[in-house]
Amino acid sequence: MAPQIPTGADPLTELLNGVRTVGAVFNQSTLSGTWAVRFEDGSPLALAVSLQGPVWVLPQDGEPVLLGPGDVAVLSGGNPYMIADDPDAEPGVVIGPGGRCTTVDGQDTRTTQGPGSTVLLNGLYTVDHGVPGQLLAALPALAVVRAGQGPCPISPAAFEDITRPEPGRQVMLDRMLDLMLITALRSWFTRPGAQVPAWYRAHGDPVVGPALRLLTAGPAHPWTVEALAAKTGVSRAALARRFTTLVGQPPMTYLREHRLALAADLLREPGATVGAVAGKVGFSSAFALSATFKKVRGISPSEHRTSETRAKD
Incomplete structure (x- = not known):
């Protein structure tokens, strides 16, 4: 018997329905002075949010884009990219698979935590869990959702609470990344003049x-x-x-x-x-x-x- 035509379905729900991560990697960095972080983690999808201060996102094969506080960048395809305070800055830190943080010559390090003029939040999808291929095909290498385009579902205070090393922390991080991504993509796909697949x-x-x-x-x-x-x-x-x-x-x-x-x-x-x-x-x-x-x-x-x-x- 052939399936009946589903009712109440919309293309965005179908596109995002399979978005679910396990083992999300989050990193919150407080940065000052001149800095640049290169991401080589290979994640099929990643989020970058400036919680405080402007930052530049530099995709490997695209033009630099300036993010203001509350803007969300969605990066897809797994290609390397850089986030910096200046588009001409040289990277001092590299984020590899699993969120491993090293210097450019491969020595383990960590991004700074403490006073600074910029607070950057990154969420990385693990490569080994399902990000639907149809979603990746529908996205550009870099999609930017400006702060006024849609609400951010997670406040900095809520993020601080969720990231405490307590029972259930990882599953909360996983669901938080899913919620942030879905909220950002809903705003991006439904914005006026959105370039979406036929x-x-x-x-x-x-x-x-x-x-x-x-x-x-x-x-x-x-x-x-x-x-x-x-x-x-x-x-x-x-x-x-x-x-x-x-x-x-x-x-x-x-x-x-x-x-x-x-x-x-x-x-x-x-x-x-x-x-x-x-x-x-x-x-x-x-x-x-x-x-x-x-x-x-x-x-x-x-x-x-x-x-x-x-x-x-």
Whole structure:
């Protein structure tokens, strides 16, 4: 039986629904004088918030952006970046995997805590826990949410309380990072003039929106354009034409890429087999998934999983 069209769903909820971290790394630094911190942690998503004073965010392949107090920077893709008091400053500290803090020559150190003119808060998502691939694909390398665009759900006082070394501290940090990220992304995706993917905008269409929700709700169902058209109440040709115009690709191409994105996320999970993942995302066998994955992504599912494991290490 084909899935029923989900009601009450919105594209932002679907996009953010899988955002959940385990083992969040937070760092609050109090800085003064001339300083620069380079981040090489490889986190697929990271947050930077200036709690006090202006800071510059310098993505590896982008223009420097100035953050004021309360502004939130969301960095995606895992590429190195730098945060500094001046865009021309040289880094003195490097943040590596797991939040390890070293000097530029690899000696363990720590950022300063004490009086200073700048207070910087960083939250890092661990590489080995699910950040949906569709979310990463929808984000630029650097998305900035200005203080006036949306409320910050965590006050500095609340952060100080949560970070005390007491029972339950880590799970509170994890949920706090999720809440901060979701709040920031909600403001970013819904801001006036937001540049969002075509499929995101297409969710508001009375024909294509329900079709997208059906594909999202039941990726393992053996969909055809005819079956999808019957569910949405239009002809096969009308659905194919409207879907392609609004989303930028035909329905079955979108479904294939959605299934592969889900497979890539599921393959990160410990103990996941290619055969089990294939069944969950709508491929008839491990061979069918492997062949399509290799054709579209250039590597096999096993190679993808190995590369993810190496990234974690």
